[in-house]
Amino acid sequence: MPEATAGAPTTATPTPTGGGGAVLEVRDLVVNYGAVRALHGVSLSVARGEIVTLIGCNGAGKSTTLRTISGLLRPVSGSVRFEGEPLAKVPAHEIVRRGVVQCPEGRGVFANLTVDENLELGAYTRNDDHAADRERALTLFPRLRERLRQNAGTLSGGEQQMLAMARALLARPKLLLLDEPSLGLAPQIVQTIFSIIREINASGTTILLVEQNAHMALTVAHRAYVLEVGRIAMEGPAATLAASDEVRKAYLGIG
Ligand SMILES: Nc1ncnc2c1ncn2[C@@H]1O[C@H](COP(=O)(O)OP(=O)(O)OP(=O)(O)O)[C@@H](O)[C@H]1O
Ligand SMILES: [Mg+2]
Structure with a gap:
């Protein structure tokens, strides 16, 4: 059942930046860890082409939300739809194959x-040729090209x-989840x-960005949701939230 979210109206409104409808639709997610409830009815949507950010403090449930979208956790109730298809019964590896790729916290x-x-x-x-994507990734991150033969453990943070x-990026995401x-x-x-x-x-990659660095996240995102102890407390255009x-x-340390 839909739980009310305090503050802003909860609508599946498409983005101010245009593009198609919602590529990701999360509805009323309730997620428990054993007896502990981490999400109390989280709803959010991401339209094709958007950067949407989910900001919140330690323990708010940001990673839990991403892990549920990725199929690594299963909700008690609520739903996740990607490109209109419910993901409830789709295994995590198949969710990746469909284009939902998570870049986990802690890397x-x-x-x-x-x-x-x-x-x-x-x-x-992927079983197709990914040479072009590899090249593109190395062009985006030239530092990696200089370090291809180096063990990853010796890289800086x-x-x-x-x-x-x-x-x-090599998994060719349609929706990139960044924790x-x-x-x-x-x-x-x-x-x-x-x-x-x-x-x-x-x-062309749609992004759902989880951050504690609200300042940077609100600068880069089109829209934002604020998560507070497992509930969406606010949502709206990033610029509007940054000005509230x-x-x-609470999040920018101003005032
Ligand atoms: N494996 C787990 N077992 C039990 N409780 C967990 C587990 N993982 C997370 N939790 C609890 O669920 C709540 C949400 O955690 P989550 O990791 O989603 O928060 P977060 O917003 O990502 O925080 P952070 O910014 O610190 O990464 C917290 O209270 C946390 O203690
Ligand atoms: Mg986290």
């Missing part, structure tokens, strides 16, 4: 494999984040990562 690169081997793993769901994103790409990175690298996120979007007193106080 998840294989430390003992080289950069090149990590990239190859990104293409494992920022480089590991780049590798995780490049690897995700806190700025975590633990120096401001300059954060700028680089976010400008690459923009480039990835500009070349509530968001400025």
